[in-house]
Amino acid sequence: MNRRRFLQASAAAPALWTGSCTRQQVIPGQIVGASASIGHRLRDLRALPKPSRFLKADVIIAGGGIAGLAAAHQLQKTGVQNFVVLDLESAAGGNSISGRNAVSAYPWGAHYVPLPGRDCHEILAFFEEIGLIQGHDAAGRPIYDELALCHEAHERLFIHGQWESGLQPRTGLKPSEKEEFEAFDAVIQSFQERRAFTLPLDRSSRDPAWLELDRLTMSAWMAQQGWTSIPLRWYVDYCCRDDFGGSIDQVSAWAGIHYFASRSGEAANATRGTVLTWPEGNGYLVNQLVKSLQSRLLPGHVILHMQQEKNTVQTDAMDVSTGEVIRFESRAAVCAMPRFIAQRLIPGLPTFALSYAPWVVTNLTLDELPPSPGVLPAWDSVIYRGPALGYINATHQGLNAVPQATVITHYDVLSDRPPQQARQWMQSQSHADWCQRVFAHLQPAHPDLPDHVQQVDVWLWGHGMIRPDPGFIWGTDRAQMLQQRPPMFFAHSDMSGMSLFEEAYTRGVWVADEVRTWLG
Amino acid sequence: MNARPWLLLLSVFAIATCGLVYELIAGTLASYLLGDSVTQFSTIIGVYLFAMGVGSYLSRFVTGNLVGTFIRVEFLIALLGGCSASILFLIFGWTISFRIPLYSIVFLIGCFVGLEIPLLLRILEGRFAFKDLVSNVFSFDYIGALLASLLFPLVLVPHLGLVRSAFLFGLINAAVGMLALVMLRNEIPRLRSHWVTGLSVAAILIAGFIHGSEITRWGEYAAFPDPVIYADSTPYQRLVLTKKNDELRLYLNSNLQFxxxxxxxxxxxxxxxxxxxxxxxxxxxxxxxxxxxxxxxxxxxxxxxxxxxxxxxxxxxxxxxxxxxxxxxxxxxxxxxxxxxxxxxxxxxxxxxxxxxxxxxxxxxxxxxxxxxxxxxxxxxxxxxxxxxxxxxxxxxxxxxxxxxxxxxxxxxxxxxxxxxxxxxxxxxxxxxxxxxxxxxxxxxxxxxxxxxxxxxxxxxxxxxxxxxxxxxxxxxxxxxxxxxxxxxxxxxxxxxx
The missing domain is CATH 3.40.50.150 (Vaccinia Virus protein VP39)
Incomplete structure (x- = not known):
């Protein structure tokens, strides 16, 4: 078997395991996933295939996640047209990729953006450009497109056998537990007022008093504050796992506080804390970014190698459908891939041991959302002290007047074991195993869920997102990662230590401006 | 025994009346609940008559213990027919496809009623000359039909209502069964068990008759101040129309619309x-x-x-x-x-x-x-x-x-x-x-x-x-x-x- 055939075969393999669940009937669906098998096989290759076609461009953007797409969008706006965006997957979007079936569009990963704060100039400008912000009120607060503002009800928590509204537990709290929540909220509010924690995070205060917090775990910081009650610790832990893929024992206190304190965005027509969301999640934003790229976006192209040669960058990429290897010669390149991949493809790039959280995202197509005691369905439904992170309802933003079939997206971060071990375990699980696992997570709230399930699709994110372990965000590794190496430039949310739309998009815009200057 | 065959012919009259009353109850109830009385009556009568044909056909498979079977059929009709209106009212609020239980009940009653006359003809065979037998049985059958069709609109619906009328006529069926038990006791094996069945059925029907008006209220009807004349569960909502004298009310999901x-x-x-x-x-x-x-x-x-x-x-x-x-x-x-x-x-x-x-x-x-x-x-x-x-x-x-x-x-x-x-x-x-x-x-x-x-x-x-x-x-x-x-x-x- 020659190398090309081998790669072709593995390209076809992002396998569609049509599986079965052991419950009474076979549940249709498949395991999909960020083409890990291609990556793994490339990793294990000794020599690279030779290019058979040679192309030139001003800029090559390697990676079509939010950072790469934002860079492309910004380059276009500043007049650079001769660029190509390459992405391994069959569709661009990275963690914001989405799917669609007969019932609804649905996210496969990132599914919302909080109202951008005042420091998010780049995001605010983008939202205005795509019509999400339709104007401003007298106080200068943006007026958002209300179809995109998360509709009421936003969140609900299954606790003591029923759903209550909001994510902070309220029912059955002891007075001391309530006081801890109040104290926590007060501390967060003081951080918000000082604007010490912002998005993008590199605009945050550099006051050493705050940066110190990056050396602690969130759990240790909470212990210092004397906050030990289970409900508060659960709530904060839930938020950290939800945004960073790590528990309060794993992520830094600076990152944990940042989650709560950085959400300062306001709107003329929504309360603070509202989020922007769409049935397809952040796939909506991807579609807005992809719209104008047309043929300059080349999905299904796996990058084999990137190297600076004199004043150019040579990028070898293989078309996974034909096996053809193309060498692009460009005056500049934006490496918008996750760092752990970039480290393998770019000779001489400093390598760091980074933590990536493995995620499992499951989309369940239901004939209806089964009724369950307590408040009515919300956009986001979370089970108190459940092992997973709950689910969001893709049709929540719909306008239909009647109950209907829906798709719910269930998020499960495997933070309970070392990432490497979790990734191996993930690969050993069958479709039936995943069905059982998601049912077990949801059945406390929805005992009859299996009767309503029509399809279960599972996406395995082996390296789902970078995890802000203590010392990473304000440590030396990240500082080195931020250094640009013209003509090779870097943009990815890994450089922030947080896999957030705001970070990725802003880095894309920044790098495009640097590239523009470099090109002259 | 031979001295009282006329009493048996009288029971033809009774069962004919009962049979038609059940049919009318089902038709009226369906028109009330589903609207469009022409369709409801046509289909109910059609299903009912067809089921009678099926019953008549099935009668050929009854061999031996004719009288015992006849009595059992009587008690079954008594129970099913007597409870039909209340069953239909009660399930109406809880099912989307109301027509399935409706036509099933109508079909079952029709089948049993269709069994009655052939069985009775065979029981009376030999006690009358054949030409007299046929003539008598059918005369009483049709007279019973006339009586039922007059009683129903003039007496039963206005004074008893559908639910209690059904119970009353169920009792008549049960009485016919018990009359046969008395008259033909020598021809029936296991007489005791028949009596137990008959008396239990009668007890149920009497209880139903006494509490009839409460039964109607058990369903969702309690929610509506006036009699429900139409109700339908669509994928979007529940439509209920009520009518009292000249006042028509529409409720959508139990909220008054007009x-x-x-x-x-x-x-x-x-x-x-x-x-x-x-x-x-x-x-x-x-x-x-x-x-x-x-x-x-x-x-x-x-x-x-x-x-x-x-x-x-x-x-x-x-x-x-x-x-x-x-x-x-x-x-x-x-x-x-x-x-x-x-x-x-x-x-x-x-x-x-x-x-x-x-x-x-x-x-x-x-x-x-x-x-x-x-x-x-x-x-x-x-x-x-x-x-x-x-x-x-x-x-x-x-x-x-x-x-x-x-x-x-x-x-x-x-x-x-x-x-x-x-x-x-x-x-x-x-x-x-x-x-x-x-x-x-x-x-x-x-x-x-x-x-x-x-x-x-x-x-x-x-x-x-x-x-x-x-x-x-x-x-x-x-x-x-x-x-x-x-x-x-x-x-x-x-x-x-x-």
Whole structure:
């Protein structure tokens, strides 16, 4: 078997395991996933295939996640047209990729953006450009497109056998537990007022008093504050796992506080804390970014190698459908891939041991959302002290007047074991195993869920997102990662230590401006 | 034994009467509950007669112990027929496909009744000459039918009601069975067990007869003050029509939609304050209002060339364009050549570009849940404005400014947040109470009101009074209802919880 055939075969393999669940009937669906098998096989290759076609461009953007797409969008706006965006997957979007079936569009990963704060100039400008912000009120607060503002009800928590509204537990709290929540909220509010924690995070205060917090775990910081009650610790832990893929024992206190304190965005027509969301999640934003790229976006192209040669960058990429290897010669390149991949493809790039959280995202197509005691369905439904992170309802933003079939997206971060071990375990699980696992997570709230399930699709994110372990965000590794190496430039949310739309998009815009200057 | 065959012939008479009564009960009940009596009676009679044929055919398989089988059949009919009306009433509220149990019960009763006469003929065989036997049995059968058809409308329905009539005739069937037990005791093995069965059935039926009126109330009927004449569960809602004397009421999901006694007050108030001041209005859009009553009011204006009525539920518009009683209510508005009915979700319908309308009437159910709350949101009104001509106006039924004061003024605030000028007003609709409406347009409506002929409530004097709010209903400050806060649904819950 020659190398090309081998790669072709593995390209076809992002396998569609049509599986079965052991419950009474076979549940249709498949395991999909960020083409890990291609990556793994490339990793294990000794020599690279030779290019058979040679192309030139001003800029090559390697990676079509939010950072790469934002860079492309910004380059276009500043007049650079001769660029190509390459992405391994069959569709661009990275963690914001989405799917669609007969019932609804649905996210496969990132599914919302909080109202951008005042420091998010780049995001605010983008939202205005795509019509999400339709104007401003007298106080200068943006007026958002209300179809995109998360509709009421936003969140609900299954606790003591029923759903209550909001994510902070309220029912059955002891007075001391309530006081801890109040104290926590007060501390967060003081951080918000000082604007010490912002998005993008590199605009945050550099006051050493705050940066110190990056050396602690969130759990240790909470212990210092004397906050030990289970409900508060659960709530904060839930938020950290939800945004960073790590528990309060794993992520830094600076990152944990940042989650709560950085959400300062306001709107003329929504309360603070509202989020922007769409049935397809952040796939909506991807579609807005992809719209104008047309043929300059080349999905299904796996990058084999990137190297600076004199004043150019040579990028070898293989078309996974034909096996053809193309060498692009460009005056500049934006490496918008996750760092752990970039480290393998770019000779001489400093390598760091980074933590990536493995995620499992499951989309369940239901004939209806089964009724369950307590408040009515919300956009986001979370089970108190459940092992997973709950689910969001893709049709929540719909306008239909009647109950209907829906798709719910269930998020499960495997933070309970070392990432490497979790990734191996993930690969050993069958479709039936995943069905059982998601049912077990949801059945406390929805005992009859299996009767309503029509399809279960599972996406395995082996390296789902970078995890802000203590010392990473304000440590030396990240500082080195931020250094640009013209003509090779870097943009990815890994450089922030947080896999957030705001970070990725802003880095894309920044790098495009640097590239523009470099090109002259 | 031979001395009393006439008594057995008398039982032919009794069972014939009972059989027809069950058939009439099923037909009437189906017409009450499902409407369209012609269809209901035809299909019930058809199914019933066909089932009798099946029963007659099956009788050939009864060999030996003829009398025992006959008595068992009698008791079965007694039980099934006697309980039929109450069973159907009770399950009606809990099933979507009511026709399945309905026709199953009718079919079973028909089968058993079809078994009776052939079995009886065979029992009486030898006790009469064949020609006399056939002649007697069929004569009594038909006389029984006549008696039943007279008794049913004249005595049973008015005095006993369907449920108790069924129990009464069940008892008659049981009595026939027991009469046969007495008369033919020598020909029946295991006499005791027959007596036990017969007496238990009779006991059940007597209990049912005594508590008949309570049974009817067990179902969802308790929720409705008047007798239910029609009910249907559609994928969207539950429609229930009740009727008492001349008053017809429609309930959607148990909420009163209109009462024929005073709906003209509601619909005249909904339509005329706006439309009478739009002398150039030619194209009218009605959202909701599948009962056609608002359309009836709009049709009073000869200048209106077209009315587009968008209602979610095809069952609703179908009912109000086919049922004779309801067509009388809406003056056959839904069949007017000027009216175009579209069954669609209003929000989705508005997503498509439409020719502009001059007047829009919004007659949605009250904002009692998030799905309905969306139809009162800024986003909804902004979408609606795109299909409205520059000088067009819209009117929204806006719940009660008295009971749900916050809700009412929240609708007003929401319309104003969309840049519209509003004219809130209210009218007394006795079956609803004080009811509120909000008229809204881009520029204030000017010009005099020119009212059509034939109105019973709205005149110029009333028009002048409608916009006046006494202090207990006057404007209060509220939030604007948006998709992301559903303020109106929260207000509505608060208001009605008081």
């Amino acid at each position: 009462s024929s006694k005073d709906e003209y007050r509601y619909h005249e108030s909904l339509v005329h304050p706006g439309l009478s001041r739009l002398p150039e209005a030619k194209r009218v859009l009605i959202l909701g209002g599948g009962d056609g009553l608002a359309a009836r009011e709009v049709l009073r204006y000869p200048r209106v060339e077209s009315i587009t009525l968008v209602d979610l539920d095809p069952a609703m518009t179908e009912l109000f364009s086919s049922n004779a009683m309801l067509r009388l209510q809406n003056a056959d508005a839904l069949k007017s050549p000027r009216v175009k009915v579209e069954n669609a979700d209003a929000f989705a319908w508005l997503a498509v570009e439409r020719d502009p309308f001059d007047f829009v009437i919004i007659d949605f159910p009250d904002p009692s849940n998030f799905s309905l709350g969306k139809l009162y949101s800024t986003t909804f009104y902004q979408r609606l404005l795109k299909v409205m001509a520059p000088k067009a106006a819209l009117v929204v039924q806006s719940t009660s400014p008295f009971v749900a004061r916050q809700s009412f003024w929240c609708v007003d605030a929401t319309l104003r947040a969309c840049g519209l000028q509003t004219e809130p007003y209210h009218a007394l609709v006795p079956s609803f109470g004080e009811w509120g409406f909000i008229l809204a347009s881009r520029q204030p409506l000017s010009g005099p009101a020119i009212l059509p002929e034939g109105l019973r409530f709205v005149n110029e004097e009333v028009l002048a009074q409608l916009p006046r709010f006494p202090p207990d209903m006057s404007r209060i400050e509220t939030e604007v209802n948006r998709l992301n806060n559903q303020a109106l649904v929260h207000y509505f819950e608060e208001d009605w919880a008081r």
